[in-house]
Amino acid sequence: MSACVYCGFCSNFGCEHFAKASPQVCVLPVALELPSFELRTGAHVLRVELDADRKHARGVSYVDAAGTECFQPGELVVLCTFGINNVRLLLLSGIGQPYDPATGEGVVGRNYTHQTTSGVGLFFDESVHLNPFMGAGAAAVTMDDFCADNFDHGPLGFVGGGYIQVQVVSGAPISYHPVPSGTPAWGAAWKEAVRRYYNHSASITITGAAQPWRGAYLSLDPTYRDAWGLPLLRITYDFPDNDIRMSRFLTARADEIGRAMRGVIRSEPGPRKKPFTATAYQSTHLTGGAAMGDDPRSSVVNRYGQCWDVPNVFVTGAALFPQNSCYNPTGTVGATAYWIADHIERDYMRQPGPLAGKGRAGADLRRPAAAPGRRGLPRLGRRRPGRHADPGARRGDPGGRAGRAAGGPGRSFGEPAAFTGGSARSPGLAGACGGGVRHRAAARAAA
Numbered sequence: 001m002s003a004c005v006y007c008g009f010c011s012n013f014g015c016e017h018f019a020k021a022s023p024q025v026c027v028l029p030v031a032l033e034l035p036s037f038e039l040r041t042g043a044h045v046l047r048v049e050l051d052a053d054r055k056h057a058r059g060v061s062y063v064d065a066a067g068t069e070c071f072q073p074g075e076l077v078v079l080c081t082f083g084i085n086n087v088r089l090l091l092l093s094g095i096g097q098p099y100d101p102a103t104g105e106g107v108v109g110r111n112y113t114h115q116t117t118s119g120v121g122l123f124f125d126e127s128v129h130l131n132p133f134m135g136a137g138a139a140a141v142t143m144d145d146f147c148a149d150n151f152d153h154g155p156l157g158f159v160g161g162g163y164i165q166v167q168v169v170s171g172a173p174i175s176y177h178p179v180p181s182g183t184p185a186w187g188a189a190w191k192e193a194v195r196r197y198y199n200h201s202a203s204i205t206i207t208g209a210a211q212p213w214r215g216a217y218l219s220l221d222p223t224y225r226d227a228w229g230l231p232l233l234r235i236t237y238d239f240p241d242n243d244i245r246m247s248r249f250l251t252a253r254a255d256e257i258g259r260a261m262r263g264v265i266r267s268e269p270g271p272r273k274k275p276f277t278a279t280a281y282q283s284t285h286l287t288g289g290a291a292m293g294d295d296p297r298s299s300v301v302n303r304y305g306q307c308w309d310v311p312n313v314f315v316t317g318a319a320l321f322p323q324n325s326c327y328n329p330t331g332t333v334g335a336t337a338y339w340i341a342d343h344i345e346r347d348y349m350r351q352p353g354p355l356a357g358k359g360r361a362g363a364d365l366r367r368p369a370a371a372p373g374r375r376g377l378p379r380l381g382r383r384r385p386g387r388h389a390d391p392g393a394r395r396g397d398p399g400g401r402a403g404r405a406a407g408g409p410g411r412s413f414g415e416p417a418a419f420t421g422g423s424a425r426s427p428g429l430a431g432a433c434g435g436g437v438r439h440r441a442a443a444r445a446a447a
């Protein structure tokens with residue numbers, strides 16, 4: 001990767017300088033080197049297909065780039081299509097019991113949380129030049145003193161907290177034009193205020209936790225559908241009073257900091273208020289809906305991201321968070337993805353089945369031993385010779401049906417794992433449509 005040149009257009013844009021780490025820059029080029037990895041672009045997964053007993057996934061149905069609906073068999077399905085979309089796929093596939101806020105029963109869609117953000121607008125005298133067009137996402141000053149239990153919030157009437165941050169990252173033309181409150185919304189006076197304050201304003205942001213509560217959840221929309229006729233995801237959410245109190249307290253602290261800054265002539269705190277609205281940007285950090293836990297009555301997946309109800313389906317992403325802790329999610333999303341991938345490879349693929357509790361040979365999977373010599377990326381796409389116990393798979397049966405019909409112990413890996421995040425891992429055996437030349441040749445061979 002290149003070194004960052006602090007161009008200032010980091011957030012919301014790709015990096016033309018090749019300096020920003022993201023999966024398509026850091027992970028996909030490595031995976032594409034693997035002979036067993038296949039990337040099918042333009043594939044849109046519709047649902048996970050289950051066996052008749054609804055306890056085992058057969059693969060996924062998807063629409064390929066040409067608009068043809070296809071079935072991709074898979075012994076293992078990993079839902080990795082962004083947190084809340086994973087929840088939608090679970091609901092569309094009938095995996096797990098949907099949450100019902102009236103009875104409190106069900107788990108899929110439960111524990112949905114947003115992030116309780118607020119800000120303080122700072123306006124400086126004209127001797128302070130802030131150059132908001134220069135910056136980078138990582139060039140921020142952050143204080144953690146009011147996060148979680150870093151302070152005593154017992155007497156303050158709320159739980160949780162947040163971090164207070166100054167970050168110069170978004171001085172993009174047209175979209176960035178802070179003006180003091182009371183400025184006309186258009187016309188000459190507005191233009192004059194934009195000119196006056198563009199280089200002499202900043203903001204302090206407060207990124208706060210969000211606690212789950214009974215009335216906040218994800219469900220399938222009864223009215224609106226997508227282009228394939230499937231229900232969209234519906235978000236039912238408003239801020240709990242706890243989070244409003246927390247935001248008021250933290251925003252007041254940030255306002256104190258702002259007023260103490262050199263050159264500030266005006267500090268405008270904006271604590272978060274009810275009701276939630278999707279028309280004003282607050283955060284792109286949507287969390288929960290497929291909570292990770294140790295009890296199937298209150299969680300969708302176990303600590304390895306494995307669905308309690310359909311053990312050959314794993315879920316990644318911020319949907320696993322039981323609540324929003326305040327920190328931005330992606331570090332934890334990445335860490336849990338590696339954790340889940342590691343356990344799929346080390347434990348599930350050796351002995352498919354539920355991973356919670358006691359594992360293979362009585363090993364306590366709650367305290368997994370460190371694997372010696374294992375560093376870096378999980379070995380995506382690597383196949384171990386001699387592990388294909390399914391006779392159907394060895395004969396090239398893409399559905400692996402012969403093995404299952406023979407009632408062999410455990411699942412085999414004659415079928416590829418389907419990664420619904422756009423990268424289906426296909427070691428040469430494939431479904432009926434989509435894919436490239438190698439894919440079609442393999443289908444012919446299988447037939």
Ligand SMILES: Cc1cc2nc3c(=O)[nH]c(=O)nc-3n(C[C@H](O)[C@H](O)[C@H](O)COP(=O)(O)OP(=O)(O)OC[C@H]3O[C@@H](n4cnc5c(N)ncnc54)[C@H](O)[C@@H]3O)c2cc1C
Pocket residue numbers: 011012043044045046080081082083085284285316317318328329330331333420421422
């Ligand atoms: C503008 C913006 C700014 C953000 N800034 C920050 C930040 O500063 N810090 C932070 O921690 N987080 C940030 N986030 C959140 C961060 O992007 C997510 O937490 C992270 O990308 C989640 O990773 P993921 O792998 O779960 O999903 P994604 O990165 O969204 O990957 C999901 C993939 O699945 C594909 N997909 C979706 N549906 C289907 C389907 N049906 N079939 C097949 N493929 C599908 C998508 O095309 C995508 O490639 C930001 C998000 C946005 C939008």
Ligand code: SF4
Pocket residue numbers: 003004005006007008009010011014015016017018019020135136137
């Ligand atoms: S500021 Fe962001 S977009 Fe600009 S060079 Fe650095 S990483 Fe790339």
